[in-house]
Amino acid sequence: MDRPLEPRDQSLSTSGARARRAVWSRQLRLWQLVLPATLFLVVYFVVPLGMLFYFSVRAPGVSGVTLVHFRKLLTDTFFLQTLGLSVRLSLEVTAVALVLGFPLAYLYTRLGPVWRLAILFVTLLPLLTSAVVRSFAWIVILGKHGLINTVFIGTGLTDGPVKLLFTLDGVRIALAQVQLPFMLLPLINAMEQLDPSLEHAAVSLGASQARAFFKVTVPLSAPGVVAGAILSFALTISAFITPVMVGGGSFNVMPTLIYQSAIVTLDWSTASTTALILLVVALAVVWGGMTLGRRFRYGPGSA
Amino acid sequence: MPAGRLGGRVGHVTFWVAIWTLALGGLLYLLLPTLIIVVASFTAGEYITFPPQGLSLRWFTRLMALAEVRVSAWRSLIVATAATAVAVVLGVAAAFPLVRGRFAGREALNAFLMSPLILPSLVYGLAALMFVSAIGLPLSVPVLVLSHVAIIVPYVIRTTAASLALLDPHLEEAARSLGANAWKTFLRVILPNLLPGIATGAAFAFISSFDNLTVSLFLAGPRVETLPIRLFAMINFDFDPAAAAISAVLVLITFAVVLLAHWAVGLTRVIRL
Amino acid sequence: MPTRRISRREVLVGGTAVALAAAVPGRAAAQAKELVANTYGGGWEAGHRAAIAQPLEKRGIKVTLVSMLAAELVARTKASAGGRPPVDVALVDDGPFLLAVKEGVFQQLPMDRIPNARRVYAKYRAKEPFGVPIGASQIGIAYNARTLKTRPESWADLWKPEYKGHIGLSTPASTLGTVTLLSFARLRGGHEGNVEPGFEAVKSLLPSVSSIQAVPANLRTLLERGEINIAPMWHHDTTIVKMKGTGVEFVLPKEGGIAGLAWLAITKGANTDLALEYLNQGLEPDSQKLMAGAPSYIGPVIEGIEVAPELRGIVPATPADLERLKTLDWPKINEQRAEWIARWNREIKV
Numbered sequence: 001m002d003r004p005l006e007p008r009d010q011s012l013s014t015s016g017a018r019a020r021r022a023v024w025s026r027q028l029r030l031w032q033l034v035l036p037a038t039l040f041l042v043v044y045f046v047v048p049l050g051m052l053f054y055f056s057v058r059a060p061g062v063s064g065v066t067l068v069h070f071r072k073l074l075t076d077t078f079f080l081q082t083l084g085l086s087v088r089l090s091l092e093v094t095a096v097a098l099v100l101g102f103p104l105a106y107l108y109t110r111l112g113p114v115w116r117l118a119i120l121f122v123t124l125l126p127l128l129t130s131a132v133v134r135s136f137a138w139i140v141i142l143g144k145h146g147l148i149n150t151v152f153i154g155t156g157l158t159d160g161p162v163k164l165l166f167t168l169d170g171v172r173i174a175l176a177q178v179q180l181p182f183m184l185l186p187l188i189n190a191m192e193q194l195d196p197s198l199e200h201a202a203v204s205l206g207a208s209q210a211r212a213f214f215k216v217t218v219p220l221s222a223p224g225v226v227a228g229a230i231l232s233f234a235l236t237i238s239a240f241i242t243p244v245m246v247g248g249g250s251f252n253v254m255p256t257l258i259y260q261s262a263i264v265t266l267d268w269s270t271a272s273t274t275a276l277i278l279l280v281v282a283l284a285v286v287w288g289g290m291t292l293g294r295r296f297r298y299g300p301g302s303a
Numbered sequence: 304m305p306a307g308r309l310g311g312r313v314g315h316v317t318f319w320v321a322i323w324t325l326a327l328g329g330l331l332y333l334l335l336p337t338l339i340i341v342v343a344s345f346t347a348g349e350y351i352t353f354p355p356q357g358l359s360l361r362w363f364t365r366l367m368a369l370a371e372v373r374v375s376a377w378r379s380l381i382v383a384t385a386a387t388a389v390a391v392v393l394g395v396a397a398a399f400p401l402v403r404g405r406f407a408g409r410e411a412l413n414a415f416l417m418s419p420l421i422l423p424s425l426v427y428g429l430a431a432l433m434f435v436s437a438i439g440l441p442l443s444v445p446v447l448v449l450s451h452v453a454i455i456v457p458y459v460i461r462t463t464a465a466s467l468a469l470l471d472p473h474l475e476e477a478a479r480s481l482g483a484n485a486w487k488t489f490l491r492v493i494l495p496n497l498l499p500g501i502a503t504g505a506a507f508a509f510i511s512s513f514d515n516l517t518v519s520l521f522l523a524g525p526r527v528e529t530l531p532i533r534l535f536a537m538i539n540f541d542f543d544p545a546a547a548a549i550s551a552v553l554v555l556i557t558f559a560v561v562l563l564a565h566w567a568v569g570l571t572r573v574i575r576l
Numbered sequence: 577m578p579t580r581r582i583s584r585r586e587v588l589v590g591g592t593a594v595a596l597a598a599a600v601p602g603r604a605a606a607q608a609k610e611l612v613a614n615t616y617g618g619g620w621e622a623g624h625r626a627a628i629a630q631p632l633e634k635r636g637i638k639v640t641l642v643s644m645l646a647a648e649l650v651a652r653t654k655a656s657a658g659g660r661p662p663v664d665v666a667l668v669d670d671g672p673f674l675l676a677v678k679e680g681v682f683q684q685l686p687m688d689r690i691p692n693a694r695r696v697y698a699k700y701r702a703k704e705p706f707g708v709p710i711g712a713s714q715i716g717i718a719y720n721a722r723t724l725k726t727r728p729e730s731w732a733d734l735w736k737p738e739y740k741g742h743i744g745l746s747t748p749a750s751t752l753g754t755v756t757l758l759s760f761a762r763l764r765g766g767h768e769g770n771v772e773p774g775f776e777a778v779k780s781l782l783p784s785v786s787s788i789q790a791v792p793a794n795l796r797t798l799l800e801r802g803e804i805n806i807a808p809m810w811h812h813d814t815t816i817v818k819m820k821g822t823g824v825e826f827v828l829p830k831e832g833g834i835a836g837l838a839w840l841a842i843t844k845g846a847n848t849d850l851a852l853e854y855l856n857q858g859l860e861p862d863s864q865k866l867m868a869g870a871p872s873y874i875g876p877v878i879e880g881i882e883v884a885p886e887l888r889g890i891v892p893a894t895p896a897d898l899e900r901l902k903t904l905d906w907p908k909i910n911e912q913r914a915e916w917i918a919r920w921n922r923e924i925k926v
Contacts, residue, residue, distance in 0.1 A: 037397035
């Protein structure tokens, strides 16, 4: 049980040319199932973005295609720092959501229906208030005279108010809260699909509960972790309202830079170049996460 | 060995204390902001405060008088339902080849299908409006629904794919070898196992569409105001406490839906037995 | 049954009336008159509904008000080039207005068809005929009189030690923040062509600043909660906060306020005839008076509008008020605004 799960065996256990042909024809049909979503997104997502991204290779006074906007942004330290901050912030938020979400999901699978219902309901709550309304709650919680500071000062933990609102920490807290549902539900699904007797077996064979948890449950829930992490990462890196409302104007992330150029100054060349760079970098991270996660797919050879 | 066993028991207790502490902390964390908004919505004062200045239902009364809130909420419900239905069909279908298929560029396609979530939605809103205007499509509810589909389909794909990755392929093989045809295998064996994943994706998709402001801000026609747009108008220049009351009502409705879903699922289990 | 007969007769009479109305050409067209305009939501929406939409509806023009901020509206209008514009009449403030004119999304106005435009204060008139001002705001200092004992009198008072830790600012990504930056620049001898002293002033103020906001609406929530107690703000926003009984007061600094104008413009592809009526209605004295009161508190742009006694000196209305009000060179600002925003992003951190 200690060894990591093997990647799924590439050849199916069936043998013979006929079986292989059957598998091959099933693959062909499978392949076609991805077409509707892909075609839809090509027409309704890629083509529109192509129209916008056209601005990123055009400049006034230049005929034809130019990379001047890319060169300008990619040699700008402030831009690169902001890009780095966005990626780091999204990874951190995803990690916080994972650390808090995993125990909750684990407990969910071991509790009765009333608890489960309560957890499910509470999980949906953050998604029910619009980000702008929610920012009011964060002002109440994180503010100078907010709940956290009242508790901290009241218990003598700190002398004066801790600055949380309009700091990067405040944004981390607010973002991780709203990402938690996107982490939690895929985790619950993954753990529900696991066979609880696996962990019991490990414990009865002498492993401690913690060891069984880390060596059996954690690796086997990997597909849920990957799904939750990808959703949470993608949603954090594109989040605009929470960084603006809870972060104030003290720092920038990629979406606020995009807003400034796309909406405030109507500089669509800079806006679309920024968006394209963000997309490529974030997709690379997502792709990396997926490749990592694929190593843990259900593998009959490893059971 | 008694010392070791005692150590094991201490470890056991420590483990569960850690799990419970993190889990309860997580629950409080999820709950707190909404709780504050709901409590604040009962304020008797003129503006939104916490703790509220006296308790009253005045902002709920005001909410009921705001006809445009009702109209826009109803419209958002229709848009989100339609968009979710389309996204589930497209997303579930796409998840199968993305997990089971073996074709060139599958990983790239997998990542590509996540891009609507990665791009700040204002970028997509702008782009989609340029596209729709260029091909001369008038802004209408169907156009709005399709643009929502584009940004919510990744949720369904991702959660379904995660469930599918955990599904034991032997299950299907067993069903097939017992003589079930492809459809029967899908309906009786695969689908029930994927249902939680699909339902999760659908819930995320629905809520994201229902809550979407940016794309709607660009693609809603003048007489197609959605609830987030109305909320924005209520908060943007003056934080109307009725906006907090809307959140409280949504919380109540969701509570009812969760209970109902639980009851319905319980019922189907009873019937199946 | 008698009741049934009466109702049938009513239907007949009604039907005839409708048929007659349809036969008269002007009336029939009036039924289909429809116009879309944006407002900013909140008090602006209520003000525009009462002062412009309702009088027009009495004349048979149906007005749909959509809620959209100026910058978003201009971006949306630019993106829908080739299709229908999002609104017929656009409500935009100075910066976005000029940006939109430059992008060529607004029509040139036949001023002779907006008779009320003659009433507009000369100081407020557009240099090029692409819009009419509909309301004036002035930026001054909002402060909470309950928590702060000293009333600020001048922009320079912000640097006083008693305000340390109480100050809120806006980034130049908002009109409010851009105007704040310029008012600081002017304080230290700068102007639209030289904003350097403004940045220096902001930097020297930073130790006193509690928070910097990209969204001006946040400043109001923060004032209401006492997270900040003093901030440069628009007079109408401050008045809305004050009227809720929060203890927040508006001070016009002794250097005078700086004006920000809200403009009405007509998009290309709009229903021009109806849109012109909307613009003209907005400049009617009755409409201007309505918008100058609760809940919008927007300064009138024509002479002769009386504001309520408690709003005198706060809502700029009289020629004397205008005398003290400074206007900004927005074309020059727009040329450099992207640069200022970028510079602020890099240099100003709390």
